[in-house]
């Protein structure tokens with residue numbers, strides 16, 4: 001499922017003293033089946049942006065097409081949009097409310113008006129997709145789970161609606177490194193098995209670099225940069241100026257390049273980078289030694 | 296949206312009203328509330344409204360901002376208006392089926408509506424122009440004579456401030472939770488009243504959980520900074536009774552005198 005955003009502007013409390021232009025003329029497209037990463041400084045408007053994509057917020061100006069359909073029109077069914085586009089909020093564990101995990105996950109599918117049987121199946125699938133044991137956890141109260149488990153249950157609650165586009169707003173914020181990796185792996189696997197178009201909002205450049213096909217950089221409500229991870233992260237200085245980092249691997253490769261060891265800067269994978277650096281060092285050493293012999 | 300509710304909010308401005316001693320403002324508010332209940336003629340309401348308008352003008356808080364806080368309460372005002380209008384005997388003005396509107400009913404309804412509006416605007420002026428911290432200090436200072444009979448004035452004042460302080464936070468939290476449940480297909484806008492009440496559960500449960508979490512964090516943060524109640528506590532900004540307060544006090548006496556005279560003679 002594709003999304004097209006055209007000239008999107010959002011103003012909070014228009015006409016009031018605390019009026020705030022949160023988004024300012026943003027346009028981009030998300031291709032069907034692609035993985036888009038959105039990065040930007042705190043308060044740059046990332047959450048505001050993604051809340052438009054399933055009709056939670058209405059734009060002040062601009063258009064949004066999901067699967068070719070304009071969702072900013074008055075007469076579109078919000079249920080239909082939410083069937084197509086699933087949004088996992090920042091800190092989604094705060095939205096859990098049911099007595100049991102299974103009931104909580106079933107809340108979304110129920111609201112879609114699905115038959116009982118299908119709901120049960122979706123709940124089971126969703127809970128297993130997020131890497132939890134259905135039988136073990138289905139009757140547990142969500143409030144008794146650990147933070148990482150709560151996060152997974154909350155994500156399952158959105159996945160159970162089987163959206164064509166899954167948007168995750170900082171799904172790993174506040175988690176320990178292990179849960180962080182688990183959640184990302186889960187997102188990657190889910191995307192592969194469900195062929196979902198995925199949008200990931202993140203502060204972690206490494207994650208975005210590794211996973212995304214396309215990166216959007218938001219700064220003060222404007223689209224500051226757009227391109228493949230290679231394109232975006234090759235502009236280190238511009239990113240730093242926007243208060244953003246480089247992925248750790250890119251950072252090292254850049255530093256090496258500055259100091260005369262050119263191992264390229266295209267990869268974000270530690271192993272690949274190590275191999276490239278080794279090759280560059282050997283190449284450099286050979287060149288030096290051959291130069292030495294000539295003398 | 297839900298965030299537009301402005302009860303209990305502080306509006307930063309540099310004005311003579313903002314500079315007043317919080318105790319003066321608290322007493323002013325009490326006197327004003329009494330006055331609103333004493334007044335019984337349109338002329339009297341006119342006078343009270345005029346005085347309120349003067350205070351608002353002096354405070355330099357934009358009227359639009361104050362009125363915005365009224366919006367959510369508008370329904371309640373409308374409701375009491377219609378309840379009152381049909382509830383009184385007297386000369387019949389209009390008959391619609393079993394319902395009769397009398398001159399007495401109309402008069403009471405209009406008075407009640409004006410009273411409510413004046414009350415809400417007037418009392419919100421207190422919080423709009425006084426920082427919560429100052430408000431606590433003021434309440435505490437006013438209640439402190441009661442300490443001798445065992446009233447925990449500091450704790451009471453602190454509780455009130457915290458409650459006020461949390462209104463916007465909880466509204467923000469509600470907004471967030473509502474959006475998250477809407478993303479899961481929840482519908483809060485349609486259906487019968489019972490359905491709607493039932494639809495509130497997905498908001499209320501997480502809201503309570505959040506409220507307890509926030510309260511716990513807050514208590515912890517306060518204790519971590521050695522808060523232990525009012526005993527032996529000193530202040531960074533002492534509240535002071537100044538010349539402006541004296542002037543305001545005199546004006547207040549004049550104000551209440553006029554209102555009492557209106558009550559007796561009009």
Ligand SMILES: Nc1ncnc2c1ncn2[C@@H]1O[C@H](COP(=O)(O)OP(=O)(O)OP(=O)(O)O)[C@@H](O)[C@H]1O
Nearest residue numbers: 012013020022040041042043044045046047048049
């Ligand atoms: N409900 C709201 N009402 C008014 N202003 C808001 C609201 N939500 C966000 N804002 C403002 O809009 C701007 C963008 O906020 P947003 O939450 O989209 O940023 P963000 O990029 O998601 O930040 P973070 O990385 O901290 O999550 C901020 O300046 C914020 O203060």
Ligand SMILES: [Mg+2]
Nearest residue numbers: 046047090169
């Ligand atoms: Mg955000």
